[in-house]
Amino acid sequence: MSTETSTTKGSDDLEHEEHTHGGTDKQYFQIFWILVVLTALEVSTEWWDEWFGEGSRPIAVFVLITLMIIKFFLVASYFMHLKWDTPILKRIFYFGMIVAIAVYLIAMTSMNFWTDSGTTEFNDPPPAPPPVEASD
Amino acid sequence: MGDLMYEEVEDLEFPDDIHVTSTGISNEKLGMWVYLASDCLLFGGMISTYLIYKNRPAQIEGLEGGDIIPSQFFDIPFTSMTSFILLMSSLTMVLSVNAIMRGDMVRMRLWLVATTVLGSMFLAGQAYEFTIFYFDDGLGFTTNVATSAFYALTGLHGVHVLIGVIMLLTMVGISYRRKMHAEAVEVVGLYWHFVDIVWVVIFTVVYLIP
Numbered sequence: 168m169s170t171e172t173s174t175t176k177g178s179d180d181l182e183h184e185e186h187t188h189g190g191t192d193k194q195y196f197q198i199f200w201i202l203v204v205l206t207a208l209e210v211s212t213e214w215w216d217e218w219f220g221e222g223s224r225p226i227a228v229f230v231l232i233t234l235m236i237i238k239f240f241l242v243a244s245y246f247m248h249l250k251w252d253t254p255i256l257k258r259i260f261y262f263g264m265i266v267a268i269a270v271y272l273i274a275m276t277s278m279n280f281w282t283d284s285g286t287t288e289f290n291d292p293p294p295a296p297p298p299v300e301a302s303d
Numbered sequence: 304m305g306d307l308m309y310e311e312v313e314d315l316e317f318p319d320d321i322h323v324t325s326t327g328i329s330n331e332k333l334g335m336w337v338y339l340a341s342d343c344l345l346f347g348g349m350i351s352t353y354l355i356y357k358n359r360p361a362q363i364e365g366l367e368g369g370d371i372i373p374s375q376f377f378d379i380p381f382t383s384m385t386s387f388i389l390l391m392s393s394l395t396m397v398l399s400v401n402a403i404m405r406g407d408m409v410r411m412r413l414w415l416v417a418t419t420v421l422g423s424m425f426l427a428g429q430a431y432e433f434t435i436f437y438f439d440d441g442l443g444f445t446t447n448v449a450t451s452a453f454y455a456l457t458g459l460h461g462v463h464v465l466i467g468v469i470m471l472l473t474m475v476g477i478s479y480r481r482k483m484h485a486e487a488v489e490v491v492g493l494y495w496h497f498v499d500i501v502w503v504v505i506f507t508v509v510y511l512i513p
Binding site for chain 1: 341350355404
C-alpha cells in the first residue's frame with residue numbers, strides 16, 4: 168500500500184484492509200449466481216434426450232464434466248480463498264486432488280471400467296479385437 | 304541476559320508472535336488443508352468404487368443380490384433442490400467469514416446460523432431420499448454391491464455435512480462466550496466449502512451422468 172493511500176484513508180479502513188484477504192460480499196454474490204446458472208444448466212441435461220434426441224447424450228456428458236470442473240474451481244478459488252491465499256496451500260490441495268484422480272483412474276482402468284463389454288459381470292475382459300483377415 | 308525473566312527470553316526466540324511458522328501459515332489452517340487434500344483421496348476411492356459397481360449389481364461371482372440399481376429411482380428435481388441448498392450454504396459461510404474479518408460478530412453469528420440451517424435442510428433432504436429408496440423402492444444397503452456403493456458414498460458425504468453442522472453450532476456457541484478469531488471461522492469455512500465441492504462432483508458423476 169502506498170504512503171499516499173495510507174494518509175488518505177481512515178484508521179477503520181486500514182484495519183479492515185489488514186484483516187481481509189478475500190473478496191467482497193458483492194463478489195461472492197456474483198460467484199454464487201454464476202454457480203446457480205451453471206447448476207441449472209447441468210440439471211437441464213437431464214431432459215436433453217427428450218429435447219434433442221439420444222444423440223445429444225455424449226455432448227451432455229462432456230458439458231456436465233466441463234461444468235463440474237468450472238464449479239469446482241470457482242468454489243475452491245473464491246469461496247475457499249485459494250485465489251488470494253499463499254500458493255503453498257494451492258499446491259497442497261491440488262497435489263492431493265491430482266494424486267487422487269491419477270490413483271483412481273489407474274484403479275478403474277485395471278478393472279476394465281473403460282473397456283467393459285457391456286455385461287454385468289465384474290472385471291469382465293475387454294472386447295475381443297476384430298478378426299484380421301489372413302493374407303497370402 | 305541474566306536479568307531477563309523467563310517470559311522475556313521466550314519473546315526473544317519468537318519476537319512477534321509465538322504462532323509464527325516457517326511457512327507463514329498457522330498450524331490450524333495448514334492442518335485443515337492437508338486434511339482436505341487427504342479427504343480427496345478418500346472420496347476419490349468412494350466415487351470410483353461406485354462407478355465400477357453401479358451397473359454391475361447382481362452377477363458378480365460369489366456375491367448375491369437383486370439386480371436393481373439406485374439410478375433407476377433418482378429424483379433429479381428433488382436432488383437439484385438439495386444441491387442448490389448446499390450451494391447457498393457455501394455463500395452464507397463465506398459471508399460469515401467476511402463478517403468476522405470486518406469484526407462484525409452479529410452478522411457472523413447470523414450467517415453461521417443460516418449456514419447451519421441450510422446444512423440441516425440438506426441432511427433432512429438426504430434422509431428423506433434414503434427413506435424413499437429403502438421403504439418404497441426396496442433399495443437396502445445390502446441389496447447388492449451397487450446400492451452398497453451408493454449408500455456408502457452419499458452416506459459418507461452426509462456424515463461430513465453432519466460433522467460440519469456440529470462444528471458450526473459449536474462456533475455459534477463459542478461466539479457467545481468469548482471473542483472469536485477470524486481464522487477459526489475461516490478454517491471451519493474451508494471444511495464446509497470442501498463438503499460443498501465434493502457434492503458438486505457427486506451430484507454430477509452419480510446423479511446426472513447417465
